[in-house]
Amino acid sequence: MSISLETLGDRWSLLIIRDLMVRGLRTFKDFQESGEGIATNILAERLTRLEVAGIITATREEEDRRRISYRLTQKGIELAPVLLELLIWGVRHEKTDAPAGLARKLEQQRPEFLKEIKRRWREEDPNPLLPRF
Amino acid sequence: MSISLETLGDRWSLLIIRDLMVRGLRTFKDFQESGEGIATNILAERLTRLEVAGIITATREEEDRRRISYRLTQKGIELAPVLLELLIWGVRHEKTDAPAGLARKLEQQRPEFLKEIKRRWREEDPNPLLPRF
DNA sequence: GCAATTAACTTGCATCTTGCAAGTAAGTTC
DNA sequence: GAACTTACTTGCAAGATGCAAGTTAATTGC
Numbered sequence: 001m002s003i004s005l006e007t008l009g010d011r012w013s014l015l016i017i018r019d020l021m022v023r024g025l026r027t028f029k030d031f032q033e034s035g036e037g038i039a040t041n042i043l044a045e046r047l048t049r050l051e052v053a054g055i056i057t058a059t060r061e062e063e064d065r066r067r068i069s070y071r072l073t074q075k076g077i078e079l080a081p082v083l084l085e086l087l088i089w090g091v092r093h094e095k096t097d098a099p100a101g102l103a104r105k106l107e108q109q110r111p112e113f114l115k116e117i118k119r120r121w122r123e124e125d126p127n128p129l130l131p132r133f
Numbered sequence: 134m135s136i137s138l139e140t141l142g143d144r145w146s147l148l149i150i151r152d153l154m155v156r157g158l159r160t161f162k163d164f165q166e167s168g169e170g171i172a173t174n175i176l177a178e179r180l181t182r183l184e185v186a187g188i189i190t191a192t193r194e195e196e197d198r199r200r201i202s203y204r205l206t207q208k209g210i211e212l213a214p215v216l217l218e219l220l221i222w223g224v225r226h227e228k229t230d231a232p233a234g235l236a237r238k239l240e241q242q243r244p245e246f247l248k249e250i251k252r253r254w255r256e257e258d259p260n261p262l263l264p265r266f
Numbered sequence: 267g268c269a270a271t272t273a274a275c276t277t278g279c280a281t282c283t284t285g286c287a288a289g290t291a292a293g294t295t296c
Numbered sequence: 297g298a299a300c301t302t303a304c305t306t307g308c309a310a311g312a313t314g315c316a317a318g319t320t321a322a323t324t325g326c
Contacts, residue, residue: 002266003151003216004223011142011284018136028303039285044304054226066293066302075226082222083136085214090137093187093208133135144313161274172314177275199273199322 007053012038012046017055017076018083021117024128026069035132055079077121080114097133140186145171145179150188150209151216154250157261159202168265188212210254213247230266 008014015036019025025034031043038046047070050056055076061067072079084106090096091103106113120129141147148169152158158167164176171179180203183189188209194200217239223229224236239246253262 002223002227002229003147003219004227005144005148008219009142009144009147011138014136014142015138029301032303040304041286041306042284064294064302068303078222078225081218082215085218086136086141089211089215090135093211094135094137096135162272165274173275174277174315175313178313197273197323201274 007049007055010046012036012042013050014079014083014086016043016046016050017072017079018087020056020070020072021077021080021083021121022129023132024126026071026126027067028070050076071124072121077118080117084110084113084117099133140182140188143179145169145175146183147212147216147219149176149179149183150205150212151220153189153203153205154210154213154216154254155262156265157259159204159259160200161203183209204257205254210251213250217243217246217250232266 015038016031019031019034019036023034025031028040028043028047031038032040047056047058051058054073057071057073059069059071061069088103088106091098091106116129119125120127141150148171149164152164152167152169156167158164161173161176161180164171165173180189180191184191187206189203189205192202192204194202221236221239224231224239249262252258253260
């Protein structure tokens with residue numbers, strides 16, 4: 001009954017995955033500037049760990065070969081329900097700057113929300129789905 | 134859009150919560166002997182942190198006042214959906230000793246499973262719901 | 267009723283992980 | 297081709313974790 005905390009059980013991994021999933025971050029620089037405050041060495045280490053775990057892929061961009069695009073794999077995108085439930089729990093229980101009523105809205109529209117996340121992933125939609133709050 | 138990783142983002146916290154939720158552990162000793170391999174100082178520290186965060190309560194037992202019973206609060210039990218999704222994901226994607234077909238079963242019976250978890254919590258049912266695998 | 271046992275920690279110390287600041291290497295722009 | 301940008305890497309200090317050995321209070325055994 002392992003719940004996979006060897007890979008995911010740290011301060012940053014799930015945050016990285018969530019930012020890839022709903023905030024539209026893709027590059028190393030995006031993460032540095034995202035305001036999460038993750039140190040570059042840790043970020044690099046986590047990205048390779050997540051890649052080794054098969055949760056993300058790293059591909060060099062054709063248009064600008066300095067850049068590396070990080071993307072969730074099928075395995076990675078299937079963490080969406082976990083992150084959605086965690087988000088709902090957080091909005092409900094932790095004092096947060098989230099818009100009032102968001103909790104209820106998310107709870108009532110779980111399937112639609114998940115579907116939208118998956119669509120965005122499939123179509124490589126770069127627009128953020130949720131803001132930072 | 135915080136996902137509460139200040140409290141939950143470490144190797145042990147979610148594991149402790151899960152063990153309280155579905156494995157029927159209650160005391161310090163239970164955790165020591167659970168096979169998770171958590172050091173006693175870390176266990177003590179995590180338990181107080183979870184208590185401070187309002188996720189668990191600690192109550193001295195009347196029958197044996199050496200013992201302290203740890204229990205999930207309402208806030209704590211509401212992490213059930215998160216842990217269930219994480220469990221499903223783990224069974225699907227990580228090589229595990231989980232019984233074949235468990236993933237499908239859990240996925241198809243999410244609501245029933247959650248309801249059972251909540252009932253066990255409300256009625257203080259001490260029987261494990263899931264084994265260790 | 268007192269010694270042995272048990273439960274829940276605490277302490278000291280070594281090791282591993284994290285964070286910060288500065289540096290490097292490769293690709294791109296001016 | 298010099299300046300810049302992107303994705304890292306390195307060195308080191310500080311913090312977190314793990315292990316083994318206490319400590320304290322409650323309970324049991326005789």
